[in-house]
Amino acid sequence: MGSEEFRAGMxxxxxxxxxxxxxxxxxxxxxxxxxxxxxxxxxxxxxxxCVNRASSVAAVVEASGVFAVNVLAHEQQAVAEVxxxxxxxxxxxxxxxxxxxxxxxxxxxxxxxxVSFECALAEVKEFGTHLILIGRVxxxxxxxxxxxxxxxxxxxxxxxxxxxxxxx
Amino acid sequence: MGSEEFRAGMxxxxxxxxxxxxxxxxxxxxxxxxxxxxxxxxxxxxxxxCVNRASSVAAVVEASGVFAVNVLAHEQQAVAEVxxxxxxxxxxxxxxxxxxxxxxxxxxxxxxxxVSFECALAEVKEFGTHLILIGRVxxxxxxxxxxxxxxxxxxxxxxxxxxxxxxx
Numbered sequence: 001m002g003s004e005e006f007r008a009g010m011x012x013x014x015x016x017x018x019x020x021x022x023x024x025x026x027x028x029x030x031x032x033x034x035x036x037x038x039x040x041x042x043x044x045x046x047x048x049x050c051v052n053r054a055s056s057v058a059a060v061v062e063a064s065g066v067f068a069v070n071v072l073a074h075e076q077q078a079v080a081e082v083x084x085x086x087x088x089x090x091x092x093x094x095x096x097x098x099x100x101x102x103x104x105x106x107x108x109x110x111x112x113x114x115v116s117f118e119c120a121l122a123e124v125k126e127f128g129t130h131l132i133l134i135g136r137v138x139x140x141x142x143x144x145x146x147x148x149x150x151x152x153x154x155x156x157x158x159x160x161x162x163x164x165x166x167x168x
Numbered sequence: 169m170g171s172e173e174f175r176a177g178m179x180x181x182x183x184x185x186x187x188x189x190x191x192x193x194x195x196x197x198x199x200x201x202x203x204x205x206x207x208x209x210x211x212x213x214x215x216x217x218c219v220n221r222a223s224s225v226a227a228v229v230e231a232s233g234v235f236a237v238n239v240l241a242h243e244q245q246a247v248a249e250v251x252x253x254x255x256x257x258x259x260x261x262x263x264x265x266x267x268x269x270x271x272x273x274x275x276x277x278x279x280x281x282x283v284s285f286e287c288a289l290a291e292v293k294e295f296g297t298h299l300i301l302i303g304r305v306x307x308x309x310x311x312x313x314x315x316x317x318x319x320x321x322x323x324x325x326x327x328x329x330x331x332x333x334x335x336x
Binding site (some may be wrong): 001003005006007008009010012013014015016018035036037038039040041042043044045046047048050071114115117122123125127128129130132134137138139140141142143146149151153154156157158159160161162 | 169171173174175176177178180181182183184186203204205206207208209210211212213214215216218239282283285290291293295296297298300302305306307308309310311314317319321322324325326327328329330
């Protein structure tokens, strides 16, 4: 099966939009927009994030052992676009978009997200062009109000509404 | 960090709803509803699905080496509920819900999805209570029309609408 066919299929797997961040030993931040993030286990609390091996985030996370997954609210589309590289900004300059704080573990945490998870890198699994980062969640930042998530699917940013009742 | 806090946070990571299926050597089908699925690499075309080690699907996939990920359209909520175990149906009986076919690799493929991926199990990584199934995608079934995906987030089934324009 060709990669074009695969890409066309994957456009149809909608998912929440996140920004995966880390910080290097000199205190320089990096981050990228990712939808390839999912829950793993509740015991221990853990998640999976898949990032390209060639990305700066992959290298920094492997060195620092910490990362954060910031799950964006629907009004944070502009921040998603910056960290997807659309504005052509260099690593540190991207953080001018959004209200960023240093998390307890050092990785940048964005205010106003639906939820942000700080993680300690538990294991890394290499596959093809990508790394599977397995993060043990060390801290969860949940926004008190029920904010609608930002979703990416069919090549567009989307938000959610209640599903119609299923047919019997 | 406690598992309650983690669970509350994970409710906020919205994602597309899938049914992960497989078939055992006696031709018996199994499947479960999962949101912990994401794209991995385009080279080779691959994806990740995280399933509980105690599930029948985990055991069957490890033995058969094949599985399918069926990405549900918003009108397939009733099928999602059956495969989430809400109807209390046994393994094979669940397949009365929805229009199922045998995929080229054997694993059950649901008609009318946004997309269904047939996978050969490339690697398995155990972590905590779960398995990370790494699937090399062998066949993609894409629905021609642009159907809205079924999303699960904040403990509810949702569907998508266009996101409002982001603030400048």
